[in-house]
Amino acid sequence: MRDLAxxxxxxxxxxxxMANDLYPFLQFYQAVVFAEHEGGRLELLAVSGLAKPGEDSPYLVWLMRAGRFLATQAGGDAPVWLARDRLALDDDLVEGWQEWWPAGAWVLPVLDREGHRLGLLCVLLDEPPPEAFPGLLDGVRLTWSYCWAALSRRRRRFRIRLSKRQYTIGAVVLALIMAVPVPLTVLAPAEVVSREAQVVSSPVDGVVERMLVRPNQQVEAGTPLFALEETTLRNRVSVLEKQVAVADAELMAASQRAFDNPQSKGELAELGGVAQQRRAELAAATAQLTRSQVKSPKAGVAVFSDVNDWLGKPVVTGERILSVADPGKPAMRIELPVADAIALEPGAEVTLYLTAYPLTPLHGKVLETSYQAKPSESGVVAYPLLASIDGVPAHARLGLHGTAKLYGQRVTLAYYLLRRPLAAVRAWTGW
Structure with missing residues (x-):
């Protein structure tokens, strides 16, 4: 038993x-172990035959009342035999004892070196143990006491007892701390973009045949960016050329007939209008054909996702294909979620912590704010913001992502900590 302890x-x-190892020597009905805490409070630790006494059954509820009574009867440091017939029990304890317990209980206190009681071992028997048995158990009891004291130190909690004055001083200090003004901050996802980026869209309806540049490629003004499929436009130009030739021939024939036939003079105006209409359609189709290859309107960097995303894709007039950005004028594009929105004015400070460069943040100020929220690419409804970047840092490359910290007006620390919980409570209660 010492080794197990x-x-x-x-x-x-x-x-x-302790609750189970004595059974081969005493053949008891049941053994119960209680831990005694400050103020005489008992805690049920073990019941023989049960892995964990955690159920609130009627027996266990009664067992706690019986344990408190036995603790008052076992006042010394030696084991004591408590017979039911010789105890002044309350009616509820008598009824439970007769139903669940045998004739008596042998109570063994567990003490520490200073003599303070750590717990009780209650062994339920029909008759007292042999006279020589308690003396034989003294060594085991000392081992239990030593192990109990060593293990209870791990569970002991550090408690500080404060006076009423100390509580008052603490409350005042806490109130002063909660009144300290701090800047109201919020975090939002952000991306490095260019302040001067020009969108390049499709000039006509068609299908993208070739992408003539790669993503993030440096381009100059007039550099071809992409080309649309020309087969449909060429066929249309060819058909319109034939229609123009037919209209011109009909107009020439009507002009010749007008010398001999006065009625043909009335057809000249109509045929002339048809010929002009055919020439206008041919000019428009020819202009569209010349615009099938789109060129860069300025020098910069071609910004788009992937070449394969556009090859063979049908597009309509005005559909955005890519953008040409100036890498020398970086800025922050911030998506501020509606749930985290705070009052921000142009000029508010912003710090961007890039994922690729977490130790070298970018600093700037809010340039533009939006009063209309819209779903972002991640599906979160957010307010789009644009912020400047101080200087031209070498690591402020277009397309880098990170987390932006936006600084609003100064508020008290209490408001800073309770803003989100109060907003959630008001949204839930409608108050």
Whole structure:
């Protein structure tokens, strides 16, 4: 039993060993282990035959009342035999004892070196143990006491007892701390973009045949960016050329007939209008054909996702294909979620912590704010913001992502900590 007690890894394991290891020697009905805390409060640790006494059954509820009574009867440091017939029990204890317990209980206190009681071992028997048995158990009891004291130190909590004055001073200090003004901040996802980026869209309806540049490629003004499929436009130009030739021939024939036939003079105006209409359609189709290859309107960097995303894709007039950005004028594009929105004015400070460069943040100020929220690419409804970047840092490359910290007006620390909980409570209660 000593070896099992010394090998116990926790107080619960030690109590389980105490409640079960005596059975081969005493043949008891049941053994119960209680831990005694400050103020005389008892805690049920183990019941023989049960892995963990955690159920609120009627027996366990009564057992706690019986344990408190036995603790008052076992006042010394030696084991004591408590017979039911010789105890002044309350009616509820008598009824439970007769139903669940045998004739008596042998109570063994567990003490520390200073003589303070740590717990009780209650062994339920029909008759007292043999006279020589308590003396034989003294060594085991000392081992239990030593192990109990060592294991209970791990569970002891550090408690500070404060006076009323100290509580008052603490409350005042806490109130002063909560009144300290701090800047109201919020975090939002952000991306490095260019302040001067020009969108390049499709000039006509068609299908993208070739992308003539790669993503993030440096381009000059007039550099071809992409080309649309020309087959449909060429066929249309060819058909319109034939229609123009037919209209011109009909107009020439009507002009010749007008010398001999006065009625043909009335057809000249109509045929002339048809010929002009055919020439206008041919000119428009020819202009569209010349615009099938789109060129860069300025020098910069071609910004788009992937070449394969556009090859063979049908597009309509005005559909955005890519943008040409100036890398020398970086800025922050911030998506501020509606749930985290705070009052921001142009000029508010912003710090961007890039994912690729977490130790070298970018600093700037808010340039533009939006009063209309819209779904972002991640599906979160957010307000789009644009912020400047101080200087031209070398690591402020277009397309880098990170987390932006936006600084609003100064508020008290209490408001800073309770803003989100109060907003959630008001949204839930409608108050």
């Amino acid at each position: 010394l090998a116990a890894p926790s107080l619960d394991a030690l109590a389980f060993s």
